Amino acid sequence: LDSLDAAEQFQAAAKREGSQIGVLVDLDVGFFRTGIADPDTAIALCEAITKQSQLRFRGLMCFPGNLLPDSDDSVWRHYADTLGEVLHRLKASGIPVELVSGGSTPTALQSHRNPFLNEIRPGTYAYNDWNEVRLGVATLDDCAARILTTVVSVPSPRKFVVDAGSKTLSSDRNCVDPDSGFGYVVEYPESKISRLSEEHGEITLPDSHLSPPPRVGDRVWIIPNHICVCVNLQNEFHLWDGKATRTLPVDARGLLV
Numbered sequence: 001l002d003s004l005d006a007a008e009q010f011q012a013a014a015k016r017e018g019s020q021i022g023v024l025v026d027l028d029v030g031f032f033r034t035g036i037a038d039p040d041t042a043i044a045l046c047e048a049i050t051k052q053s054q055l056r057f058r059g060l061m062c063f064p065g066n067l068l069p070d071s072d073d074s075v076w077r078h079y080a081d082t083l084g085e086v087l088h089r090l091k092a093s094g095i096p097v098e099l100v101s102g103g104s105t106p107t108a109l110q111s112h113r114n115p116f117l118n119e120i121r122p123g124t125y126a127y128n129d130w131n132e133v134r135l136g137v138a139t140l141d142d143c144a145a146r147i148l149t150t151v152v153s154v155p156s157p158r159k160f161v162v163d164a165g166s167k168t169l170s171s172d173r174n175c176v177d178p179d180s181g182f183g184y185v186v187e188y189p190e191s192k193i194s195r196l197s198e199e200h201g202e203i204t205l206p207d208s209h210l211s212p213p214p215r216v217g218d219r220v221w222i223i224p225n226h227i228c229v230c231v232n233l234q235n236e237f238h239l240w241d242g243k244a245t246r247t248l249p250v251d252a253r254g255l256l257v
């Protein structure tokens with residue numbers, strides 16, 4: 001959490017339930033989403049949390065979504081310095097810190113560049129996706145999840161439509177090249193998923209594509225821009241171990257955590 005308001009609401013809820021909640025204070029290290037950027041404000045909140053009877057201050061967290069593999073050294077330094085300063089001052093105030101949690105998929109393999117972390121939270125890496133490929137931290141072979149789609153219409157030699165729209169692929173744009181479409185079509189790497197409606201994905205082929213487009217009923221694989229959202233949109237997964245498939249439900253379907 002990143003405010004006294006949130007801390008007090010957690011405190012009240014825990015009191016009502018007769019329980020205790022462990023909390024981390026969220027620091028903003030440059031992503032400008034949530035979190036506290038100013039060390040004085042962060043320390044004041046940590047101290048306030050230690051005084052709440054139903055809250056247990058466990059440490060610090062941050063999400064370095066602004067950090068990419070080729071980010072400048074100064075951005076990495078800011079990530080480490082922000083945590084370092086708050087940790088140093090908490091130590092001086094005698095407030096113990098158990099967890100310092102950061103990380104993301106793009107920064108995972110360079111986590112050692114922030115010596116204060118004792119936990120990282122990469123999530124996308126489990127399957128990887130077209131975003132991570134475009135960021136250069138995964139290859140197409142590292143992308144373990146794909147969507148199998150069926151061609152439902154071929155309105156012109158340069159365009160076909162599949163049965164996967166925003167309800168299947170999500171509307172997330174590519175984080176490296178937002179206008180490049182909604183994923184990667186494995187059989188047509190030069191194509192672009194140019195427009196989505198709920199149940200339809202329109203795929204365009206460049207003029208340089210000389211062979212005929214697919215036929216209605218053909219299957220094409222899509223690696224989505226952002227696999228995390230995409231998994232959340234599916235009822236089940238078909239796991240392929242090289243010999244057979246096994247179907248598993250997506251337990252987190254539609255959930256927020």
Ligand SMILES: Cc1ncc(COP(=O)(O)O)c(C=O)c1O
Pocket residue numbers: 062063103104105106121122123124125228
């Ligand atoms: C707070 C937080 N932690 C961890 C992650 C996982 O990061 P990644 O998707 O780069 O693996 C996210 C992703 O959005 C996040 O918001």
